[in-house]
Amino acid sequence: MNTEQTPFEKFGNWLKQSVGLKLTTITILMLLLLIPTSMIKSIISERKNLNRSVLNEVSSKWANEQQINGPVLSIPLLYEYRDKENEVIQQTKHLYILPDALKINGDIEPKTLKRGIYEVVVYRSQLNVSGTFDLNAKIDKSGLKEIQFDKAFVSIGISDLRGIEDQIVLNWGKEKLQVQAGSRLPEMMRSGVSIDLPNLEEEYTKSVPFSFALNLQGSQNLSFIPVGGTTEVQLKSPWSSPSFNGNFIPKQREVSDEGFTAKWKALLLNRNYPQTWVDRNMGQRMQESSFGVDLIMPLDDYQKATRSAKYAVMTISLIFLVFFLVEILNGKKIHPFQYTLVGLALCLFYVLLISISEHSNFNMAYLISAGVSSLLISLYSTSVFKSLKFTGILTSTILGIYTFLFVTLQLADYALLMGSIGLTIILAITMYFTRNINWYKLQVSAE
Template identity: 30%
Template sequence: MSEPRLPRTPGMKLLFTLLIGAVLAIPLFTVYLLVYDRQNQSNTARASIAEGWGGPQSISGPILVIPYSATTTETVTENGKQVAKTSTAWHELTLSPDVATIQSTVKPDVRKRSIYEAVVYEARNRGTARFALPADLSRWGTTRAALALDRAELRFGISDARGLFGAPPAVTADARPLELQPGKGPRETGGSGFFTALDASPLAAKPIGVTFDYAVRGNQSIALLPQGGDTRWTVTSRWANPSFQGGFLPTERQVGANGFTATWRVGNLALGRTLISTDEHPEATVAAPERGLPGDSAAARVDLVTPVDLYAQVNRSVKYGFLFIGFTFTALLMFDLIGGVKVSPIEYGLVGAGLVLFFVMLLAFAEVIGFTLAYCVAGGAIIALLTAYSSAVLRSWRRGGLIAGLLTALYGVLYVLLSLEDLSLLIGSLLLFAALAAVMYLTRGIDWGGRDVPAPSKG
């Protein structure tokens, strides 16, 4: 006759509960990877939607490029005699406007494909610029007489020139319309853009005023790479969720439900560059690339962000999955230890599987109906399922109702944590403290090691 099995001690039950919770980390991590995979698919789909619209646009210019001649004399030895040879080479002087004003009107649009969507826009850029030559050019290694002003070029930069659309860009200099050609954008846009030949001979006597008007398409963001001595850029859009980025923030901005208006004012002193540079002596000017501000830090940028990034919110909610499992298992363990209702490891596992399934359902529904509504649908379905199952396991609808109340409170607290990102750590830590205090109070009289359990008789 076999000996009766010793009853499981409270400590053993706790150990089994912790073990099952640790095993559930595997499917929970799988859900985390699923969110990551779906987010990558979403990014790919968004890129495909916006493919024909051009990428995030950066605009630059105008700048005036003027050829100039430089004569050099060197002494060489020919047939044993010292001979002086003179040669003339052409170089480029780049002149930035001393004042530039640009107004960009951004018209956003949300394009959808299947369950994915992307924010694209059309931006009309209108502005004016004034160019003036300094009286003394000797510090840049040239003179006014050496400048070929009649062969100057006016250059504009657009990071993705495929985005140019609608009527051809219109550029005038002193009210004279100019014919445009593709390419020759400044180095800040990788040479992408357009240019026009300009007879800048009047520049020798007075400043030249330039006006321009062109429209571009893009997605996600639009940025300005300032070039002038005093650049003013005003962006107006009906998009209600802008994010101002880059090395320069707006000096004025108004953001509301109907859109935003933002104005930047950037000077060349803040940029760390002079208004004139040459290709002959780049080391003599602070406009050299290594001395200027690198990359995005020299740009003023506004992003058209999506108000709710559902993948980020689902990803954050998955990170709280252990709280759901821990609190629910703690409630079942209390019923087991205090209420005298035995809960088997299989039943713990099935309840845990339901808790993990919530995050899968949340992701699946959020892609279709949005995060908030998906949260309510998935949470309601899991609460109903686990309430019915817990009532059967605990042999009481009243006890099942307590589980329902616990889950409802947990889902409510989680939604608050997701909404109040800055206070999530504080609220979460207080919640854990309260739960630990409650468990310590309820289990203060439990004999975890089973020391008071009488040994079974052998007779």
């Protein structure tokens, strides 16, 4: 009986038994699986953008982020000059005076609004603003014809006027003054309110106290411009996940499950604009000095899902490595199609994670998604390996990877450290189990 193989049969056997070709095939499959992985990232990004659009829509109807700027006192100055033809030219400039001291005490009451499956953080705030104006500013009297005290006014910048809940009354010295809508300083304050000051000439060169209450609603962020020579802000809220941002961080802060308290203090020397100036646009410099607090949702689910998807290549590589080592050590032939099914089962984890997390707690969604993916691959590997030992090793590997990934997602500040340590351990384990394999004489069983 002639058992000699034809050249085509020899070539076919070589294709089946070649370790190098197998590794090449696995690598190509991994690269192809990056396509659905990329699509998953696109899905996450799309859902995140949808969430952001809902957030913007709800915020626009409630009130957007709020920034408090001021109060700023403006006094028109009338100057008179003569040109080359000796004609008289009059020019009006404005003297801007900032408070010598500014104190803001506030309570922030957060509220979570829902639109469909999405949540948006909004708030109501009760702010008590007080301070003093030192009306002893030096004025360039060269060409000065008149200080128009009767046209002086105070401006208070409020970024979204829809958030004002109650009438604002300015206590100026011993007087109570009603505010008028609209900002008269558009380059400094895009929106806000203004107050005309009567009898300012009598108070000039004196120190005048002021105060007002501001009940304001907004979304996510509340910030302030430190216009005082000394600016002190104290806030408290039952929100347990604040993010302090801006040009100044709190001098004191306490954050717990019951909420947070924070105290800021900014001095004149800490910012890049003076207490008084004439006709210069300080709007940009003032904006650069702002500080405040964000009421953020605890580590965003979409952010977690995106970060987990970045580990998809590592997850697929490790599971394929286990399958390949089973081929090598157990002599069991595994078809590329079987690798593909396992890779798709791994990709399914991320789709389940993002879809379930939109309707439940992220941790529960992760547990369900990881459980389903692990069960699918483990049951499938049982029929592929036909060995409980190797199936157990694969299952342990999958659960270890998902556990490692879960811990890494929770430790946002230490994610890189955890990832590098985990990959080092994985590489060390792989090197240990493959240390005695003779790769030059190795062949995959052709059965």
